[in-house]
Amino acid sequence: MLDSELKFRGGNTSDELSQLSSTNCPNNDKKEVNIIHKQQQTGGQQQSTLSLENICWLIASGACLYYSDIVKVIFWEEKINKKLLYSSFSLISVNILIGIYLIIYLTNYKKIPSSKWNDYNPLLIPIATGAFIFGSVLLTVCLWPVFSWLTAPILFTIFMGFIVIIINIPI
Numbered sequence: 001m002l003d004s005e006l007k008f009r010g011g012n013t014s015d016e017l018s019q020l021s022s023t024n025c026p027n028n029d030k031k032e033v034n035i036i037h038k039q040q041q042t043g044g045q046q047q048s049t050l051s052l053e054n055i056c057w058l059i060a061s062g063a064c065l066y067y068s069d070i071v072k073v074i075f076w077e078e079k080i081n082k083k084l085l086y087s088s089f090s091l092i093s094v095n096i097l098i099g100i101y102l103i104i105y106l107t108n109y110k111k112i113p114s115s116k117w118n119d120y121n122p123l124l125i126p127i128a129t130g131a132f133i134f135g136s137v138l139l140t141v142c143l144w145p146v147f148s149w150l151t152a153p154i155l156f157t158i159f160m161g162f163i164v165i166i167i168n169i170p171i
Contacts, residue, residue: 054164061161064154073146084142091135098128 065071074085102124106112112120136155143151 049164049167054168057157057160057164060157061164064157064161068147068150068154070143070154070158073143077146079145081142084138088135088138088142091131091138095128095132095135098124098131 074080102114102117106117106120107114118125136159140151140155143155147154
């Protein structure tokens with residue numbers, strides 16, 4: 001967008017934005033000015049999260065799911081320690097439930113911004129982090145007898161595909 005169009009629409013020109021960001025204002029104000037400037041550069045439209053990298057992660061994740069038969073292995077393989085598997089699933093479920101609580105309930109229903117989540121309940125994010133790390137380690141250990149050294153790359157690729165799917169869900 002040209003500076004004249006921004007001025008006509010009531011926005012700040014690039015020169016005014018650079019003056020605002022160069023003045024001695026608090027960090028939050030500088031962040032707001034940078035966000036506004038980026039929005040004006042992109043026309044105010046939100047950029048798509050589907051990039052070439054994300055599409056590659058989705059394809060790689062699908063290939064890992066298909067060629068490793070991980071779903072069949074989880075259900076039918078005798079070498080897997082089922083107690084570890086169920087423990088890892090429960091810990092990862094705790095992580096996902098905390099994420100749903102924070103993202104959907106607190107943000108959308110209680111109108112608490114993500115910057116205030118720690119003030120509202122300071123234990124949830126560390127609990128979710130610990131549950132995910134411990135659950136991932138347990139999942140890797142219980143699948144190791146089947147996939148050996150390929151366990152970590154397979155699980156990481158599937159995890160990245162899951163993340164790409166999650167960030168593309170409109171909330």
